[in-house]
Amino acid sequence: MLNISALMGRLTADPELRRTPNGVSVTTFTIAVERTYTPQGQEKQADFIDIVAWRNTAEFVCKYFSKGRMIALNGSIQTRLYEDKEGHKRKAFEVMADNVFFCGDKAPAQASADISREAAPAFAQGQSDDFAVCDDNADLPF
Template sequence: MLNVVALMGRLVADPELRHTPQGLSVTTFTIAVDRSYARPGEQRQADFIDIVCWRGTADFVCKYFQKGSMIAIDGSIQTRTYQDKNGNNRKAFEIVANNVHFAGAKNANGNTGGGYANAQPEYTREAPPAAAPSFAIGNNDDFSVIDDEGEDLPF
């Protein structure tokens, strides 16, 4: 069986870190994912997808991401059932994130999604390489003519 999900979207609210009675870190949040198509004359619609992160992934998300941050997630779909306030059985679908990644470009302040820019290395642009020599067609000064009609060929 295969249960793999890859999503990229924006957080609709700041994630909040919680802990289970056993001390495990957990956070749940929702991302808005734009659909890949739009009807002519209409804006592109978005789907709002619930995400769950555990342990170090939860700590990472709460530290570096906030509302509006672009995030890329890979994980799996999980379903759970519960009873609402009226006693009706309900089913919820959510994505359990295995990995999360920064997906947004740097903003006007030079920061990425949650202040992570300070940990990124800075790169300097190197000088362009020297131009390669050009070899014009018909320039035979570096070559000598071989007489291939000789009798001393080994074959």
């Protein structure tokens, strides 16, 4: 069986670190993941995916990530049964994060917008004698 999820998105709120009665660190948070396909004439759509992180991963997320920050992670999808306030049985789908990674800009949003407006660096133009002509008809050496 195979159950692997790889996601990249933005946190919808600041994660909060909690502890189980046994002292194990845990955090739950939601990330907004944009869909790759946007129907013509419509705005981009996103899926909001619930994530659970345990122990050191939970502490890492709570220490270094905040609302709006881009995050990449991999883990597995798990389901959980529960009863809502009216007594109806419900099923929740969550991704259990195994590994969490930084992605996106380190700088605040305004600083990164200013950087993107700067001109790209210029590179020297190559000379025609910098390249050799290859004979396409010759035998390949491998």
